[in-house]
Amino acid sequence: MSRLERHLRQTGLPVIGRAGQDALRDATVLIVGCGALGTVTAELLARSGVGTLVIVDRDLVEYSNLSRQVLFSEKDAARSTPKAEAARTRLGRIDPEVRVRAFVEDISSENVEGLTEGVDLIVDGLDNFETRYLVNDVAVKHRIPYLYAGAVGTRGMTMPVLARGGAGDGALVRWTPAEATPCLRCIYPDPPAAGIVETCDTAGVLGSVTAQVASRQVTEAIKLLVGDLQHLDRSLWSIDAWTNQTSRLRVRIEDHEECVCCGSRRFEFLDAPPDRVRPLCGKAGVQIRGDGADVDLARILERLQSSGRFERRDGVVHGELEAVRTADGHAVMLTIFEDGRAVVEGDSDPAWARGVLSRFVGL
Numbered sequence: 268m269s270r271l272e273r274h275l276r277q278t279g280l281p282v283i284g285r286a287g288q289d290a291l292r293d294a295t296v297l298i299v300g301c302g303a304l305g306t307v308t309a310e311l312l313a314r315s316g317v318g319t320l321v322i323v324d325r326d327l328v329e330y331s332n333l334s335r336q337v338l339f340s341e342k343d344a345a346r347s348t349p350k351a352e353a354a355r356t357r358l359g360r361i362d363p364e365v366r367v368r369a370f371v372e373d374i375s376s377e378n379v380e381g382l383t384e385g386v387d388l389i390v391d392g393l394d395n396f397e398t399r400y401l402v403n404d405v406a407v408k409h410r411i412p413y414l415y416a417g418a419v420g421t422r423g424m425t426m427p428v429l430a431r432g433g434a435g436d437g438a439l440v441r442w443t444p445a446e447a448t449p450c451l452r453c454i455y456p457d458p459p460a461a462g463i464v465e466t467c468d469t470a471g472v473l474g475s476v477t478a479q480v481a482s483r484q485v486t487e488a489i490k491l492l493v494g495d496l497q498h499l500d501r502s503l504w505s506i507d508a509w510t511n512q513t514s515r516l517r518v519r520i521e522d523h524e525e526c527v528c529c530g531s532r533r534f535e536f537l538d539a540p541p542d543r544v545r546p547l548c549g550k551a552g553v554q555i556r557g558d559g560a561d562v563d564l565a566r567i568l569e570r571l572q573s574s575g576r577f578e579r580r581d582g583v584v585h586g587e588l589e590a591v592r593t594a595d596g597h598a599v600m601l602t603i604f605e606d607g608r609a610v611v612e613g614d615s616d617p618a619w620a621r622g623v624l625s626r627f628v629g630l
């Protein structure tokens with residue numbers, strides 16, 4: 268089977284052709300977040316022939332993900348496989364020639380510039396606005412095209428971010444100053460406060476809607492990668508798939524010269540230190556970041572063995588801390604990642620989580 272045969276139906280499209288297919292093969296696309304949006308996006312990009320995918324996600328696969336996160340199976344949920352690793356394995360079965368780099372990391376101001384280095388396009392699979400604003404900062408600062416997408420409930424939206432002034436030198440995706448678009452902060456100057464916006468964890472979400480929004484994001488990504496800027500939808504597009512309402516809001520970049528990010532080029536989210544301790548979204552738990560140094564997972568596993576049932580797999584120690592119970596009698600779940608990040612599930616109190624971590628893990 269040749270590559271030509273694999274992509275026959277795509278090269279047969281006049282808007283792509285052989286030249287467009289070659290451009291896709293030469294592209295590196297970063298998928299930030301590999302949940303409902305990210306898995307559909309990653310699968311469609313891999314099948315379309317994008318040569319290199321970089322996938323970053325901080326979470327492990329859970330059973331509640333399976334209704335919409337198309338790259339994952341029951342086995343991944345049973346094993347609590349990190350999403351980025353499970354995605355890489357599955358994509359390798361779909362097309363072994365696609366290079367997939369997987370990072371089991373929490374995207375923060377400390378690592379985001381490293382993750383975006385050498386990337387031709389960033390696509391959105393995130394579930395929170397804080398990280399989106401960080402990605403928006405990086406995209407504008409380094410002139411990397413960024414496709415924003417979000418979905419919750421039965422609603423979703425997409426919008427491209429092409430930094431003012433045009434693409435950087437030698438970029439694969441090129442745009443002129445006249446083709447630049449507003450950034451996220453032009454439209455929403457500040458991220459909504461945590462707890463105000465519904466998120467997938469609290470509001471529920473329909474898998475067909477996340478797939479629809481991801482699919483639209485991929486179409487726009489392909490337009491950018493093959494260089495068809497003319498047909499890119501530059502608007503803030505949104506849909507409620509249940510009530511059949513769609514809208515396209517065309518925001519004029521000229522009206523937002525004062526934008527703190529793309530106007531004044533101040534990158535407030537990128538310049539801020541990451542939160543060390545952050546409550547998990549939608550469930551009782553706390554994420555605690557390490558100090559930047561990798562930890563010795565073998566030693567941590569040994570230490571935890573006497574306090575519960577733990578396993579080490581895929582660069583993660585994960586299990587139930589039977590020695591500590593939550594208010595309703597459940598064992599506390601503990602996950603330690605190679606980079607020193609820890610997730611303590613059972614209560615949202617940061618001080619309690621830090622105490623558990625220090626007592627049982629010594630972190």
Ligand SMILES: [Zn+2]
Nearest residue numbers: 450453526529
């Ligand atoms: Zn802006």
